[in-house]
Amino acid sequence: MTSDQILLFALFAGVLSMLLWGRFRHDLVAAVGLLCGVSLGLVPEESAFSGFSNPAVMIVALVLIASRAFENSGVLGLLTKLAANGKRPVGIHIAIIGGLAAALSAVINNVAALAMLMPIDVQAARSARRPPGQTLMPLAFATILGGMVTLIGTPPNIIASAIRAQQLGEPYSMFDFTPVGVVVAVCGVLFVALIGWRLVPHRQDQPAELDPSSFVAELLVPKDSKFVGRVGVELNDEAEEADVLLVGLIRDGKSHGRSIRAKTIRAGDLVVVEGSTDAIAAFIKAADLQKAEQDEANEADPGETGGSSIENETDGDTVENDDDRDPVTRGPEVVEAVVRSDSYLVGRSAASIGMRPRFGITLLGIARAGSLSHEQISGRAIAAGDELLITGRAAGSPEVLDELGLVAVNRVSVARFNPKNAALAVSLFAGAIAIATVGYLSFTVAIAIAVAAYGAFGLVPAREFYSQIEWSVVVMLACLLPLGVAFEQVGGTALIANSIAELTQGHSPVLALVAIMVVTMTLSDVLNNVATMVITGPIAIDLAQRLGANPDTFLMGVAIAASCAFLTPIGHKNNTLIMGPGGFSFSDYWRMGLPLELIVLVVSVPTLLLVWPL
Structure with missing residues (x-):
């Protein structure tokens, strides 16, 4: 290993350790890591802030504003009424509210989807006199599963598209993720509705004060x-x-x-x-x-x-x-x-x-x-x-x-349904997708035009534009992207990909695909999925090229795996949100999360091989 490789591996180890520790804000850790990389000469000074101009960063910010337009139009409030019934059997309730959550998460921010549906789910549970956690964990997992369906459903997909554009010359389109994502989401929601909720600790044997x-x-x-x-x-x-x-x-x-x-x-x-x-x-x-x-x-x-x-x-x-x-x-x-x-x-x-x-x-x-x-x-x-x-x-x-x-938790904060605003919000969004799909404009520019129109028509007030953007995620992503590029340029990505290729030598490339997906899932359970995708995305492409396989198969595989944060409350924001209302401890998540991750692997790998052949 060269001195630059050793320094960059040490820097990444330090950044990941601090992210895992969680003592400091993720965006601050990423910014300090980037400045250290520039100071050590690992990241060129002229590229230090190139991440802020990356389309992936813009899409993450713009999608959050678009999500607010859907909320303000009342179209989401109309949909949430469909799930507002505490008299259904548990399995049917989870199938309905989980399916709705997955569908919403495909087009809006999945944290926003959970924030709208969680109060309904909690109130339905209290009305039915059952523990809220029994249905909250399936709901949270369903929102994560739904994000895998489209380009904008979750940040790992957006980053995967940016990595593909950088290394293979062309980004993914809006629905390139859909064939595999839909299969995984449907199978995942069926699991949590039929079996998964039975694995959630009910805490019924605890005293009332808990x-x-x-x-x-x-x-x-x-x-x-x-x-x-x-x-x-x-x-x-x-x-x-x-x-x-x-x-x-x-x-x-x-x-x-x-x-x-x-x-x-x-x-x-x-x-x-x-x-x-x-x-x-x-x-x-x-x-x-x-x-x-x-x-x-x-x-x-x-x-x-x-x-x-x-x-x-x-x-x-x-x-x-x-x-x-x-x-x-x-x-x-x-x-x-x-x-x-x-x-x-x-x-x-x-x-x-x-x-x-x-x-x-x-x-x-x-x-x-x-x-x-x-x-x-x-x-x-x-x-x-x-x-x-x-x-x-x-x-x-x-x-x-x-x-x-x-x-x-005990109130639903969504606007009343307004047919005119709802039609306007949906049509502008659908128009942006159509323009990007036919290739007339890039998706980044198309969604930016839609967001500007939301502001012009008052669907998103000007004061809400900046407040809706998760600046910590934007800054973290913008700071990690130059570090990821530097890691690849000094050969760090090649070293890891070569090690995995040697370990799986003599076997089918499918084994290497499963191996890198398992590694990505493990990282995503303890690290932010943005950081996980920035690291594993380039490795997946390099590994596929070394094995003579289709890079898209591997990149799509790690994008799916990076979204599978089901084992801990820190792997995804939605897991953290349900911790209090559900009364969960750190060790409760793996009971349903581990079999769900295994199901994702079993379902996604054959589907990947069918849709994106090796």
């Missing part, structure tokens, strides 16, 4: 509360009626445990209770708690209260807008939301967030992976996948939830 829908919440006693000056035991009637448990009292930062019943309540005390979201909301109203903040909500401008969101009833039969209900009779708005992995709240303590002065909301409680902690909320660091219980004038505002990086 119910993923329960919280330990801290509720402020305002100065004009009717309980100020009275003994805590007088809260018992309201607590029993609301079905919450009085856990303790916090005064001047000191916890007094269950001695609340003997304490005289003062203004500014925090009453600690345990119960479900609805029970805590009922207790706040009955016990006259958080009243000061509710008065602020009534005085606030209606546009700040999140009235554009839609709340789905638990029976799944009706959908109504919050603005249609009397805010007084409705009681305090309490929202249950999950922390996304890219949320700026991750790693921060509740005390350092400043939710109320900045956003007009108060953090009541935190639940993590179905476990409840009686540690004071103010001193607890928030992690990706945590469930937060929040209240306040803007607790249900989609804009505020987006800014905080939260996904609501």
